[in-house]
Amino acid sequence: MDGDLGDFLRSRRARIRPEEVGLPSYGRRRVPGLRREEVAQLAGVSVDYYIRLEQGRGTGGTSRTKSGGVSDAVLDAVARVLRLDETEHAYLRAVARPQPGRAVRRPSVPRVRPGVQLLLDAMERSPAFVLGRRMEVLAWNALADALLGFGALDPAARSMPRMVFLDPAAADLYPEWAAIAAQTVANLRISAGLHPDDPALTALVGELSVKSADFRRLWADHEVKACAYGVKRVRHPVAGLLTLPYETLAVPEDPDQTLVAYTPEPGSETAARLALLGSWRATTAG
Known part of the structure; x- marks a missing residue:
């Protein structure tokens, strides 16, 4: 880059x-x-x-x-x-x-440790998932799948940048789409700075630049911002409008992986709607 x-x-x-x-x-x-x-x-x-x-x-x-x-x-x-x-x-x-020599050879498809997946599955009341360095979705729990539909996507499409900029449904899913889009690009910029010799990351930026005018504009702004915590609003076709605080945590022993957990306030309307969403998914999955 x-x-x-x-x-x-x-x-x-x-x-x-x-x-x-x-x-x-x-x-x-x-x-x-x-x-x-x-x-x-x-x-x-x-x-x-x-x-x-x-x-x-x-x-x-x-x-x-x-x-x-x-x-x-x-x-x-x-x-x-x-x-x-x-x-x-x-x-x-x-x-x-830049320190291109520090890159470590990794599998072409990053793996999430079984213990991390067990942790995700134990978070029954919180949609949670793991992102890689390119903001690709590596693992998720049942409630995150019910909320964002990761399991139904082609593996290449399980990418937050691709979902935000290339999925026509993203504007309906995120009422504050413009803010989500800017945040996504600002976070991706940090990874690009840390990993200038990552060919898959370079290819992702190139693909989004070609396919999305919004991405090109935001990438040219050179904003950098970590998405450590905050609040997102999601409009789900079954659960309705959800207000979702979120926290991000580094995965131990793998600096390229980040665990993202949505943490609705206990007793809130969003928590109740997520509980119903979880029940609905269990019913339809069965």
Whole structure:
């Protein structure tokens, strides 16, 4: 995914007005936000150094680590000037210092440990599933299947990005589809930064870019945001409108897998509707 570093830095400086960082705003600007020269000045590096950093051409001089990458001090200074949050700061480090050699050979189809599946099955009141690094759905419990229909999908379609952007029913399933779509892309961007040499991830981004104008637009925004917790609303054809808080947990011993659990408030209308949905699934499955 060549160009991610430069595109990301340009998108971040475009959102900052000069007066926000104590610079006078005068004269006509060809592009919004800070100029590269201004970022370099505020970060305490030479203009040439910052330009080469943004262009991905490498940087020489004393601001490099012994391994040849851009130093933490420079990246921290740029992050401060561009007002990056914690997730954006981590993404900057990942794309500025890619480590292709750290990839471990894994099965073409990732496997979820039996113990993790047992954990999912034990969560009878909570729809829960496991995502891989490309946000592909690797495992789920009965209630998640009743809610989102993973089992009826072709294995290649068991992918949250594909479900959100390529399934025509997604707009009906998610009343706040636009927010879900933006969140999905922002989360996928983090994985792309951490795994720049993953051919399957690159292919997924390429496929979605070709097939979905909405995905292309959102990908070009270079937003990065982890979906650690929050609330989603789902409109199910049987259970109706559900308000679903969710939590995400890292799967032990596998940093590429994340367990997602919807956690409705006990005694809430959503909890009652999920219980009915579970009973309905048990009846129809039998």
